[in-house]
Amino acid sequence: MRENDAAFKVYRWMLAQPRFRFDFPLATKLADCLGKDRKFLKCREVFDDIIKQGRVPSETTFHNLTAAYLSAPVQGCLDEACSVYNKMIQVGGYSPRLSLHNALFQALLGKSGPSSKRYLQQAEFIFTNLVTGELEIQRDVYAGMIWLHSHQDVVDTERIAALREEMQRRRMPEDEEVLVSVLRACSKVGDVEEAERVWNKLLESSGSATLPPQAFVYRMELHAKVGEPLRSLEIFRSMPEHGVTATAPAYSKIIEVMSRAREIGTAEELLGEFVASGLKPLSSSYASIMDMYLTSNMHDRIERLFSQCRSESQASRSIYNIYLNSLVKTGDLEKAEEIFNEMHTNPKSAAEKIYRLMTQKRYGIDPTLATQLDQILSSKRKVVDKPVSLKLDIEQREILVGLLLGGLRVEPDEAARSHSVVHFEFNEDHPVHSLLRKHIHQRYFEWLTPSNRLDGDGDGDDDPPHRFSTFRPRGRPAVPTLIHRWLSERALAYWYMYGGIRSSSGDVLLRLKGGEQEDAQRVIKVLQAKSIDCRVKKKGGTFWIGLQGSNAVWFWKLTEPYILEGVKEHLRPGGQSFPAEMEEEEAQLNGSDPGSNPGGSSD
Known part of the structure; x- marks a missing residue:
C-alpha cells in the first residue's frame, strides 16, 4: 500500500512537469493497483486523467474502480460505483464479469426499502446486462428485483408477474422473501385475490415455521385500502393463532386503520394493549388516535392524550401539531403560544438544564456521554463570525x-x-x-x-x-x-x-x-x-x-x-x-x- 501511495505522488509530480507526455500503460497500471488497494479517490483521479487524454480506460481499470467504490462505507460511493459501471458498458463497450454485476446488485439491495427504491432503474439496467450477456441469473437477483418493485410508490404489477413467471420457468422456488414482497405490492394496489393466493402459498411453504409478522401487516393494510377495516382487525387478532406475537409495526398499523375508520373504542383499546406490551415506538399510534379525536372534535381527549405522551417522552412533532390545531380550534391561543414555544426549545439548552439538575442531585454521569456534554456546553461560548469568501467549486x-x-x-x-x-x-x-x-x-x-x-x-x-x-x-x-x-x-x-x-x-x-x-x-x-x-x-x-x-x-x-x-x-x-x-x-x-x-x- 505504501508503495502505491508513493507511486501516486510521483505520478502527480510527473503530470506537473511541462514536458511530460501522458503514458497510458503507466496510468492504467497505477489505477489498477490503487483500485485493488481500495484507494478509490486516488484511483478515480488517474481514471479521470485517462479520460481527459481522450483514451478509454481498460476493462480492469473500470472493474477495480467500481469494486473500490463498493468496498467503501462512504456516503455517495454507491452512486459513483453505478456511474463507473454504466460508463464501462456505454462508453467502454466492455462486458463486466458476473461477479461485478452481482456485487453491484447486492449493494443496491443493501439499502433500506425507502432509500433503495430510487435504484430501481439501475437494477433493471444490471438485470438487462445479465440477460443480454447470457450470464447466469441467480434466484437472489429475481427476488431482489421483485423486492425493489414492491417498494415503489407506483407498483408495476405486470413487471412483478413477468419476473415470477421467469422464476417458475427456471424452476426457482418462491421463498418467504419473494412472497412477502408480492404481498407488499398487493397491499399497495388493492389486489385482494392475488394477495389471498400468495397468503395460501405462504402458509404452505412455512410448514411448522413461524410466519413473518410483516405479512400480517401488509394484509391489514390491503383490507383497509379496499374498505374492510374490521377484516384487518380479524387478521391482527389471528396472529397468536399462527404462533406470531404482535409486533410494534403490527400494533401501529391496526391502530392507524381503526383510527381512520373512526372505531374510537377499538382504537383506544388497542392503544392500551400496545402501551401495556412495553413495545416501542408509540408516537405514530398516539398521533393516529389524536388525529381521530381532532376530526371528531374530542378536544378534551386530545388534551389528556397529549399530556400522557409528554410524560412518557413520546411527543413527536406531528403530535405537537395536532395538539396545536386543537388549541386553535377551541380558541385557547395563550396555551397554543406556550406549546408553540415549547416545540422550538433548543435541545442543547434542555440538555444543559438536565445536566445542571443531575449535578445538583450529585448523580453520576455515564462516561460515554461526557464528550457529548462537553461539546454542548462549549458550543455556548461566543464565536466571532468571520466574513465568508465565496469560492467556485x-x-x-x-x-x-x-x-x-x-x-x-x-x-x-x-x-x-x-x-x-x-x-x-x-x-x-x-x-x-x-x-x-x-x-x-x-x-x-x-x-x-x-x-x-x-x-x-x-x-x-x-x-x-x-x-x-x-x-x-x-x-x-x-x-x-x-x-x-x-x-x-x-x-x-x-x-x-x-x-x-x-x-x-x-x-x-x-x-x-x-x-x-x-x-x-x-x-x-x-x-x-x-x-x-x-x-x-x-x-x-x-x-x-x-x-x-x-x-x-x-x-x-x-x-x-x-x-x-x-x-x-x-x-x-x-x-x-x-x-x-x-x-x-x-x-x-x-x-x-x-x-x-x-x-x-x-x-
Whole structure:
C-alpha cells in the first residue's frame, strides 16, 4: 500500500512537469493497483486523467474502480460505483464479469426499502446486462428485483408477474422473501385475490415455521385500502393463532386503520394493549388516535392524550401539531403560544438544564456521554463570525471554462480591480439556451448580483432573466495557456450547449469567439489529445471548429453524461435534418448564414 501511495505522488509530480507526455500503460497500471488497494479517490483521479487524454480506460481499470467504490462505507460511493459501471458498458463497450454485476446488485439491495427504491432503474439496467450477456441469473437477483418493485410508490404489477413467471420457468422456488414482497405490492394496489393466493402459498411453504409478522401487516393494510377495516382487525387478532406475537409495526398499523375508520373504542383499546406490551415506538399510534379525536372534535381527549405522551417522552412533532390545531380550534391561543414555544426549545439548552439538575442531585454521569456534554456546553461560548469568501467549486470552474470558450462576455470590475464581471447572455428563442439559462441561474445563484436573483417561493413559475451578471476573480477573455488542464468533458459539454450547434448534416460545430490564431490552436491540440480530429474556419472575429462523422460521435460519447436531459435531442450528432425555422434560430445564435459551412477549410 505504501508503495502505491508513493507511486501516486510521483505520478502527480510527473503530470506537473511541462514536458511530460501522458503514458497510458503507466496510468492504467497505477489505477489498477490503487483500485485493488481500495484507494478509490486516488484511483478515480488517474481514471479521470485517462479520460481527459481522450483514451478509454481498460476493462480492469473500470472493474477495480467500481469494486473500490463498493468496498467503501462512504456516503455517495454507491452512486459513483453505478456511474463507473454504466460508463464501462456505454462508453467502454466492455462486458463486466458476473461477479461485478452481482456485487453491484447486492449493494443496491443493501439499502433500506425507502432509500433503495430510487435504484430501481439501475437494477433493471444490471438485470438487462445479465440477460443480454447470457450470464447466469441467480434466484437472489429475481427476488431482489421483485423486492425493489414492491417498494415503489407506483407498483408495476405486470413487471412483478413477468419476473415470477421467469422464476417458475427456471424452476426457482418462491421463498418467504419473494412472497412477502408480492404481498407488499398487493397491499399497495388493492389486489385482494392475488394477495389471498400468495397468503395460501405462504402458509404452505412455512410448514411448522413461524410466519413473518410483516405479512400480517401488509394484509391489514390491503383490507383497509379496499374498505374492510374490521377484516384487518380479524387478521391482527389471528396472529397468536399462527404462533406470531404482535409486533410494534403490527400494533401501529391496526391502530392507524381503526383510527381512520373512526372505531374510537377499538382504537383506544388497542392503544392500551400496545402501551401495556412495553413495545416501542408509540408516537405514530398516539398521533393516529389524536388525529381521530381532532376530526371528531374530542378536544378534551386530545388534551389528556397529549399530556400522557409528554410524560412518557413520546411527543413527536406531528403530535405537537395536532395538539396545536386543537388549541386553535377551541380558541385557547395563550396555551397554543406556550406549546408553540415549547416545540422550538433548543435541545442543547434542555440538555444543559438536565445536566445542571443531575449535578445538583450529585448523580453520576455515564462516561460515554461526557464528550457529548462537553461539546454542548462549549458550543455556548461566543464565536466571532468571520466574513465568508465565496469560492467556485470544481464543477462551477469546469462549467465556466466551457461557457468562456463559447463566448461568455467578461469585463473588468470597476469597483474591484481584482475581479471581473461575467455576463451570462442567452438567446431567448433557442431551445437549448432556454433550459441552459435556468440551470446556470441555479448553479451560480450565490454569485449573482442582487438584481439578477429570483427570490420566488420555488414553485417554478418565475423564470430567470435572459441576461444576468456575476463575478469571477481575475478573468481574461483570451484562451489561457493551461487550457489543456482545464478543458474537461464537463467543460466541453457546456461549451457545446452554450456556443455550439448541431448542423443540418448532423455534425458538431463549436464556436470559439475572440482570440487569435494561437488561441484556437491551443484548443485544437486539446481536442486532438482526446483523439478528436477537427476542422477550423475563421469568420469575422469567430473561429468555428467542426467535428464530423466518427469524431462527432466520440465527442458526444465524452460529453453526453454532462449534457442536460432536456436538450440532448437538439444536440445529439447524426444525420437528422433541422426544420427551416431551427436553422434560422441557429443563424441568429452564431451570426452566420444558415447554409454556411464553418468547417470548410482546415488548418
